[in-house]
Amino acid sequence: MALSPKADSAADNMSGVQHVVLILSGKGGVGKSTVAAQLALALRQAGKKVGILDVDLCGPSIPRMFDVEGHDVHQCPGGWVPVYPDQDQRLALMSIGFLLQARDDAVVWRGPKKNAMIKQFIGDVVWGELDYLIIDTPPGTSDEHISVVENVRQYSPDGAVLVTTPQGVAVGDVRRELTFCRKTKLPVLGVIENMSGFVCPHCTECTNVFSKGGGEALANQFNVPFLGCVPLDPQLTRSLEEGQRFVDAFPTSTAAQAIGRVAQTILQRGEQQENMDTS
Amino acid sequence: MERGLPKKLPIAGVKQVIVVASGKGGVGKSTTAVNLALAIAANDKGKSVGLLDADVYGPSIPRMMNLAGEPELNKQNLMKPLVNFGISCMSMGFLVDEKSPLVWRGLMVMSAVQKLLRQVSWGPLDYLVVDMPPGTGDTQLSMSQNIPIDGAVIVSTPQDIALLDARKGAEMFRKVNVPVLGLVQNMSVFQCPKCGHQTHIFGQDGAKKVAEDMELQVIGDIPLHISIRETSDSGQPVTVSQPDSPQAQAYRALAKEVVARLPSYEDPLPERGQ
Numbered sequence: 001m002a003l004s005p006k007a008d009s010a011a012d013n014m015s016g017v018q019h020v021v022l023i024l025s026g027k028g029g030v031g032k033s034t035v036a037a038q039l040a041l042a043l044r045q046a047g048k049k050v051g052i053l054d055v056d057l058c059g060p061s062i063p064r065m066f067d068v069e070g071h072d073v074h075q076c077p078g079g080w081v082p083v084y085p086d087q088d089q090r091l092a093l094m095s096i097g098f099l100l101q102a103r104d105d106a107v108v109w110r111g112p113k114k115n116a117m118i119k120q121f122i123g124d125v126v127w128g129e130l131d132y133l134i135i136d137t138p139p140g141t142s143d144e145h146i147s148v149v150e151n152v153r154q155y156s157p158d159g160a161v162l163v164t165t166p167q168g169v170a171v172g173d174v175r176r177e178l179t180f181c182r183k184t185k186l187p188v189l190g191v192i193e194n195m196s197g198f199v200c201p202h203c204t205e206c207t208n209v210f211s212k213g214g215g216e217a218l219a220n221q222f223n224v225p226f227l228g229c230v231p232l233d234p235q236l237t238r239s240l241e242e243g244q245r246f247v248d249a250f251p252t253s254t255a256a257q258a259i260g261r262v263a264q265t266i267l268q269r270g271e272q273q274e275n276m277d278t279s
Numbered sequence: 280m281e282r283g284l285p286k287k288l289p290i291a292g293v294k295q296v297i298v299v300a301s302g303k304g305g306v307g308k309s310t311t312a313v314n315l316a317l318a319i320a321a322n323d324k325g326k327s328v329g330l331l332d333a334d335v336y337g338p339s340i341p342r343m344m345n346l347a348g349e350p351e352l353n354k355q356n357l358m359k360p361l362v363n364f365g366i367s368c369m370s371m372g373f374l375v376d377e378k379s380p381l382v383w384r385g386l387m388v389m390s391a392v393q394k395l396l397r398q399v400s401w402g403p404l405d406y407l408v409v410d411m412p413p414g415t416g417d418t419q420l421s422m423s424q425n426i427p428i429d430g431a432v433i434v435s436t437p438q439d440i441a442l443l444d445a446r447k448g449a450e451m452f453r454k455v456n457v458p459v460l461g462l463v464q465n466m467s468v469f470q471c472p473k474c475g476h477q478t479h480i481f482g483q484d485g486a487k488k489v490a491e492d493m494e495l496q497v498i499g500d501i502p503l504h505i506s507i508r509e510t511s512d513s514g515q516p517v518t519v520s521q522p523d524s525p526q527a528q529a530y531r532a533l534a535k536e537v538v539a540r541l542p543s544y545e546d547p548l549p550e551r552g553q
């Protein structure tokens with residue numbers, strides 16, 4: 001893997017980024033990357049320029065979700081140039097997935113190397129002017145999370161969106177993640193309950209395969225906003241497989257509308273932040 | 280301290296170690312590890328099985344096995360595993376408060392994993408099933424460097440996104456010379472409890488294609504059934520609470536495959552007898 005050229009200052013590369021939002025969980029497989037990707041698309045629909053930084057070094061999912069696996073990352077004097085899936089460059093992506101030689105290559109690294117990589121991802125990517133930078137994280141409360149929070153703290157992130165599925169084993173892990181946010185003084189924008197119910201396409205019976213309500217109860221318990229339920233939707237899964245853009249392709253689906261509402265909340269918080277800064 | 284890589288030392292009393300891993304989070308490693316351990320025991324009542332929860336950040340085993348509380352120490356100052364349904368269990372979840380996050384860097388995780396391996400009086404066990412955390416990092420490396428692992432079972436859901444990571448997981452084990460016994464396709468198909476209609480929520484047959492690519496076999500196919508989640512959350516795993524259900528049968532079939540594919544156990548001290 002090539003070393004990046006030294007940027008004059010990390011602050012230069014992040015100075016054009018207006019808002020930073022982290023997507024956290026604690027539990028694996030609840031849909032952080034899916035939510036990060038759909039949220040970014042929803043924000044883009046609202047006219048914003050959005051970047052996604054995928055710091056899941058062991059399991060980078062973002063390139064696949066945007067159908068840009070195998071794209072190269074180019075270097076410029078300021079650092080790494082993000083991958084732009086569209087001509088209009090209103091979506092900017094960075095992930096370790098782009099830096100691997102072959103798609104099956106496993107990143108089997110211990111902590112210190114991961115920390116160094118994350119520091120580079122935050123300081124050495126030439127994001128340019130971005131309204132929102134969404135940071136997709138791996139599950140847990142480990143090296144990656146500590147490094148990300150340490151490195152973005154100076155840019156006053158808007159906060160974290162926590163994703164959970166409704167069931168007990170997931171909520172338990174996400175509860176710990178909420179405590180992590182409190183300890184590190186990271187503001188919590190809210191909790192999303194993902195995979196919340198499945199409506200059988202044949203008989204429209206709703207089955208709560210992964211239970212229901214756990215996310216909402218957690219949000220109430222910790223006194224943080226509940227951002228809504230996103231149901232299981234096979235079309236969403238299929239879109240991700242095919243690198244199709246779900247919220248663009250199925251805007252009237254319950255899942256897309258739920259994501260849209262979360263995006264609105266983030267936008268409102270962002271505006272409040274801007275007003276406070278200018279007043 | 281010795282320089283260089285740690286030497287692999289078997290765990291005292293444990294004959295064979297099976298790791299249940301993935302690469303991807305949330306595909307059902309813990310659910311599979313728990314039910315696999317129970318199914319191995321159910322298939323062969325004469326065998327003793329233990330369960331080690333190596334997921335330090337998100338230990339799920341205590342809830343799934345309905346166990347809690349601080350382990351007692353024996354005379355040698357080793358922790359006694361907690362037992363339920365005949366399975367000896369150890370987890371970070373028994374050692375820390377359920378509500379506290381472990382905000383630890385890699386080095387501390389390694390030392391915790393060492394404790395869970397070496398400072399537990401596992402007793403004589405035929406099989407130790409290890410539930411691994413997601414990813415391909417410190418824990419996986421420490422495990423494979425410290426103890427001989429007889430086989431790895433890779434769990435995935437049918438989606439490509441999960442399989443991408445499952446491939447990496449399998450690749451990692453190959454790099455460290457751990458035999459990969461096969462792939463388990465979890466949450467393969469959802470059957471509506473009302474009308475019986477089947478929906479492939481997470482895609483279809485993805486694992487079969489990846490298995491072919493990687494010259495592995497799919498050794499288990501577990502459906503997405505609400506009873507698996509309900510019984511996991513309530514600490515009454517489906518293999519013991521509903522042993523005649525198709526779900527339990529799927530796990531027993533998996534257990535049969537896993538045991539059949541393990542290399543045969545060679546007693547390092549044959550003159551001492553059984």
